[in-house]
Amino acid sequence: MINQAVAEIDLSALKHNLAIVKKTAYQSKVMAVIKANAYGHGMYQVAQALIDADAFAVARVAEAVELRDANIKGPIVVLAGFNTASELTICNALELDVVIHCEQQIELLNRANFDKPLTVWMKINTGMNRLGFDPADVTSVIHRLELNQNIRQPFKLMTHLACADDMCSDATANQVTLFDELVSNTIGEQSITNSAGLLAWSYAQRHWVRPGIMLYGGNPFSNKAAEDNGLKPVMTFKSNILAIHRVKKGQSVGYGGAWIASKTSLIATVGIGYGDGYPRHASMGTPVLINKQHAYLVGRVSMDSISVDITECENICIGDDVILWGNGLPIEDVAKASDTISYDLMCGVTERVPRRYIEVN
Ligand SMILES: Cc1ncc(COP(=O)(O)O)c(C=O)c1O
Structure with a gap:
């Protein structure tokens, strides 16, 4: 991996x-x-x-x-x-x-x-x-x-x-x-x-x-989805799961212990952080997509990783792909949860992230 x-x-x-x-x-x-x-x-x-x-x-x-x-x-x-x-x-x-x-x-x-x-x-x-x-x-x-x-x-x-x-x-x-x-x-x-x-x-x-x-x-509009205009996302920003932890009720996750488990939870550590351009101010609850299932950000965004709660997801393993935005997860949803706009997120992807160009037809 x-x-x-x-x-x-x-x-x-x-x-x-x-x-x-x-x-x-x-x-x-x-x-x-x-x-x-x-x-x-x-x-x-x-x-x-x-x-x-x-x-x-x-x-x-x-x-x-x-x-x-x-x-x-x-x-x-x-x-x-x-x-x-x-x-x-x-x-x-x-x-x-x-x-x-x-x-x-x-x-x-x-x-x-x-x-x-x-x-x-x-x-x-x-x-x-x-x-x-x-x-x-x-x-x-x-x-x-x-x-x-x-x-x-x-x-x-x-x-x-x-x-x-x-x-x-x-x-x-x-x-x-x-x-x-x-x-x-x-x-x-x-x-x-x-x-x-x-x-x-x-x-x-x-x-x-x-x-x-x-x-x-x-999507240039706040009240309409990009697909309403027939547009397709060009950038899919992704990484993968580096580790999975079982966290007991009362234990915290990440810097500052900012998120505390209210029940026993499965937490995946994903290899993406603000050093890659993932927004530092993404709020807890910001969605990610893993194997077509939504999971949600918990705790603070670190430079190289984020933590997501996968307790409600099925069949998730270390190494699985995680989509931060793009195919299946509108960038506007992440922008809204981070109090910013899609332009800012796209422009913010840093140099350390390789761009992989694909052409499907
Ligand atoms: C002068 C000018 N025209 C066009 C555009 C494109 O705007 P948009 O990305 O909203 O289509 C910009 C972007 O900021 C601009 O500054």
């Missing part, structure tokens, strides 16, 4: 989810968001598998450089754009598409002298208040970008939705209305939606959609 946590990455599920994106936003081009190591799934392998996407999006120039170094040739959009003149030079040399969201970037572009122009997305702040030009400045910025020799014309336009996962909120409709007003006199391609936006707000799909979490089979 190998004591080894592993993240199994199902590339056929990834491709299936891309097909769902394309079916849902059938008039749009797809910018697959693969930043943060493709949400923990492995940026290079994901980029290779998503060859049918029209572009990739990453957050930082360094991520885009990694993709180019790995011979990924298609369009790559850098969502936060460049910060310095040297980053801008890299973007131009590697033919990266850049998001421009602030005055300093325009100044850097004004000072550059390129042989060939750069593809630029102008980002407008319609309510997220994170990155983007303020509505009051948009007309002047558009005018200046239209005159800029270093920019391929017409440049493209984007905004980002703050509350697309909340179908009861007015925020999305307000953001889209404001965006439409601000860009009504421009002709560039537009992009508004992330996963939640493209699923729930079809009128906001526009020329490009920018799905992230749904490609990985995560």
